[in-house]
Amino acid sequence: MSKVLTETFLTALVAGGLLAGVPLLLAALGESISERAGVLNIGLEGMMLLGGYVGFSGALYSGFTWVGFAAGIGAGMFVAVFMAVLCVRLGLDQIVVGIALTLAAEGLTSLLHGAILTERPRLGAVELVTIPGLSGIPVLGRSVFSQHLVVYLTLGLVIFTWWLFRSTNAGLNLRAAGDKPSALDAAGVSVVATRTWAVLATGALGGLGGAYLAIVGAGTFEPFMTNGAGFIAIVIAMLARARPFWVVVGALLIGMSLQLQTALQVASIDVPIDVVNMLPFLAVIVVLLLFGRRAYLPAALGLPYVRGSR
Amino acid sequence: MRRTLLGPIARAGALLALVGLLGLAAACGGDDETAPATTETPAATTEEAPATTEEAPATTEEAPATTEEPAAPAITVMGVVAPEKANDYGWNQQGVEGAQTAADSIGAELLVADGAGYEDVTPILNQLADDGVQFIIAQASGYNTAAPEFAQATGIPVITYDKPDNTTPGLVADISTSSQQGAYLAGILAAKMSKTGTLGIVESADDTNWHKQAGGFVAGARSVNPDVKVILTQIGQAGYADAAGGKRVTESVIAGGADVVFGMGDGSSFGMLQAVETATPPEGADTVWFIDVIGDKSSIDEKGVLLSSVLWDFTQIFEQALADIAAGTFGNQGYDLNVSNGLSLLQTDHIPADVWAEIETAAAGIADGSIEIPLTPALDDVNALIGG
The missing domain is CATH 3.40.50.2300 (Response regulator)
Incomplete structure (x- = not known):
């Protein structure tokens, strides 16, 4: 136990957990918006992957990481446009379209990676923003308060989304689009437009998450590098019941589960790796068992809206 | 003369894209499902x-x-x-x-x-x-x-x-x-260059060759500094291409005090390299070094942190x-x-002449059999060697 409570172990756990958790947080936050509006965005993995590829390429060729992040957002929104047109406008099956978009993004990025990034380019070190004073706090200081600016902006986005859901008409419209779209329609607000904006916002955040993973998290792009993060983000969003602060908790929990193995190894604690590797998935199962039945899902989630049908 | 066939990954990618489009078409029917792609590392x-x-x-x-x-x-x-x-x-x-x-x-x-x-x-x-x-x-x-x-x-x-x-x-x-032979030389180099007395090993996967090299590295390091501390980590069961995992794990190893990291990764080693470039050196060190395996990444080492590589020719x-x-x-x-027909250590400008001379002496000892290197084909073997 004494080894577990060392500064080395805790620093490794928190720092690595944040690095792994931020892309999940961004994607899950986006999924929360989409799900609240009634669109189950299974294509999130594809949005992250294309965001990662385009974001990395943007940063590489422009020389500016912020261009990369902007490109990643654009790429995520590009995939989201297909989702919006096919599912929101045309009313096709959201699950089938989402899976198809993910597969297409996986194929496309692998193809482009093999064809264009032939010299295996990579980005150099990224600049971190250290908050004076706070970064000196033991354990949490260096781990939490010396991060890329995107991490702080992400926390700002969490607060913004919470405020959006809670205190704005747009938030009410999103909720109505997911729970009772006919009521929203009757109130004179376009369900299609509301859902479209929600899906585009999901694409933007998913793309940013992918770009963060490639630019900051790895410094390079590898085919399939999201490794299912988009699907884990969907689970986080569902369990958080579209509550942004619970999304933060879920993302960091999964991130730290991923990092626990490393932290234990760094602290020279001998635990079978196979057991530790199960932890992220075990965490999801435990949370599902504990909270799954109470999970709130919008009544019209996954259903296309057709005026007059209900 | 060299011709390159259309890369099967590219063909697979095109196929996946086609499957995706077919999936979109299937969605019009609303009932079909498309199986998610599986990835191999x-x-x-x-x-x-x-x-x-x-x-x-x-x-x-x-x-x-x-x-x-x-x-x-x-x-x-x-x-x-x-x-x-x-x-x-x-x-x-x-x-x-x-x-x-x-x-x-x-x-x-x-x-x-x-x-x-x-x-x-x-x-x-x-x-x-x-x-x-x-x-x-x-x-x-x-x-x-x-x-x-x-x-x-x-x-x-x-x-x-x-x-x-x-x-x-x-x-x-x-x-x-x-492969343990080349890693032994890398261990000597790492122990000689470390100022914190702590070395890091990052394996991308549960791989026999990685374990053998890890054991050789530990043995080489301990041959010049028996008190050297070694942090052994593994990204995952098959994290060969997990660049993000490589960066995350390497950052943790450095946070644990290692100022020389021996990374075995394939694609994940790009993440390891970025972690070393970004790292704040641990207390007692002014630089963090990276030792790679199999190939030579000197041409992409913009920050000058690549100390060496165990080359497989x-x-x-x-x-x-x-x-x-x-x-x-x-x-x-x-x-x-082996060291007689293709395994070697990359010589860079960062390696002092006296250290390199010691490495060459050890390489000769391995080749003539006077230096015996323990075999550690499993992770438990490496842990036992470190613990022992």
């Missing part, structure tokens, strides 16, 4: 492969004599199949470049099928056969089932990895690696294989990559 070796040639003796004695066989016709076209693109500054690039040099040495044409993935490569091998190859290097231990079957079916000789039992006269010759073995084919003795015995 690259593997340098198989776990079941014996660690060294000491454990897996050459098959010369067991193999039936082949002197009755007529010598094969001169090789004019040969092929190499690699699981990933040959631009990884590692396993795949070293294999293809070694094959190219060997082909050039006899004036043969080389057909390259890189990015072949880890699925059944029999169709790719057959395509190479249709293109007229007379000899194929199957550059992955994951091919050591399909490639021998292909050789039996077609009579075209192949090279496989890490399965000495495959060696068959006239058809299959297997390459094993004494297969050229001599491939040339020997070609000579054996010409002599009709191919497959009478397997090959072993």
Whole structure:
């Protein structure tokens, strides 16, 4: 136990957990918006992957990481446009379209990676923003308060989304689009437009998450590098019941589960790796068992809206 | 001469994109489902492969004599199949470049099928056969089932990895690696350069060769500094291409006090390199160094943190294989990559002359057998060595 409570172990756990958790947080936050509006965005993995590829390429060729992040957002929104047109406008099956978009993004990025990034380019070190004073706090200081600016902006986005859901008409419209779209329609607000904006916002955040993973998290792009993060983000969003602060908790929990193995190894604690590797998935199962039945899902989630049908 | 076949990954990508589009079309019906794609991660070796040639003796004695066989016709076209693109500054690039040099040495044409993935490569091998190859290097231990079957079916000789039992006269010759030898030299270098007295090892996967190298590294480091502390980490069961995992784990190792990181990764080593470049040196050190494996990443080392690399150069073995084919003795015995025929340590400007001299002395000791290096084919073996 004494080894577990060392500064080395805790620093490794928190720092690595944040690095792994931020892309999940961004994607899950986006999924929360989409799900609240009634669109189950299974294509999130594809949005992250294309965001990662385009974001990395943007940063590489422009020389500016912020261009990369902007490109990643654009790429995520590009995939989201297909989702919006096919599912929101045309009313096709959201699950089938989402899976198809993910597969297409996986194929496309692998193809482009093999064809264009032939010299295996990579980005150099990224600049971190250290908050004076706070970064000196033991354990949490260096781990939490010396991060890329995107991490702080992400926390700002969490607060913004919470405020959006809670205190704005747009938030009410999103909720109505997911729970009772006919009521929203009757109130004179376009369900299609509301859902479209929600899906585009999901694409933007998913793309940013992918770009963060490639630019900051790895410094390079590898085919399939999201490794299912988009699907884990969907689970986080569902369990958080579209509550942004619970999304933060879920993302960091999964991130730290991923990092626990490393932290234990760094602290020279001998635990079978196979057991530790199960932890992220075990965490999801435990949370599902504990909270799954109470999970709130919008009544019209996954259903296309057709005026007059209900 | 070198021709490149359409990379199977590219073809797979195009296929996936097509499947995606078909899925979209299926969505119009609303009932169909499209199965998610599965991904494979690259593997340098198989776990079941014996660690060294000491454990897996050459098959010369067991193999039936082949002197009755007529010598094969001169090789004019040969092929190499690699699981990933040959631009990884590692396993795949070293294999293809070694094959190219060997082909050039006899004036043969080389057909390259890189990015072949880890699925059944029999169709790719057959395509190479249709293109007229007379000899194929199957550059992955994951091919050591399909490639021998292909050789039996077609009579075209192949090279496989890490399965000495495959060696068959006239058809299959297997390459094993004494990778711990090169890592021993890296361990000496790391211990000499470390100021914190803490070294980090990052393995991307549960891989026999990675474990052997980790053990060799520890033994080498302890040979010059018995008190050196070693932090051993593993990204995952098969995190070869997990660059994000490589960065995350390496940052943690540095946070644990390591100022020299020995990284074994394939694609994940790019993340390790970025972590070293970004890292704040631990207390007591002013620099964090990275030691790579298999290939040479000097050309992409913009920050000057690459201290060295354990190079795996297969050229001599491939040339020997070609000579054996010409002599009709191919497959009478397997090959072993070691410090005498291709394993070496990359010399960079960061290595002081006196340290390099010590490394050269150790390399000579390994070659003449005066230095014995412990074998650690499993992770538990490495942990026991570190703990002991």
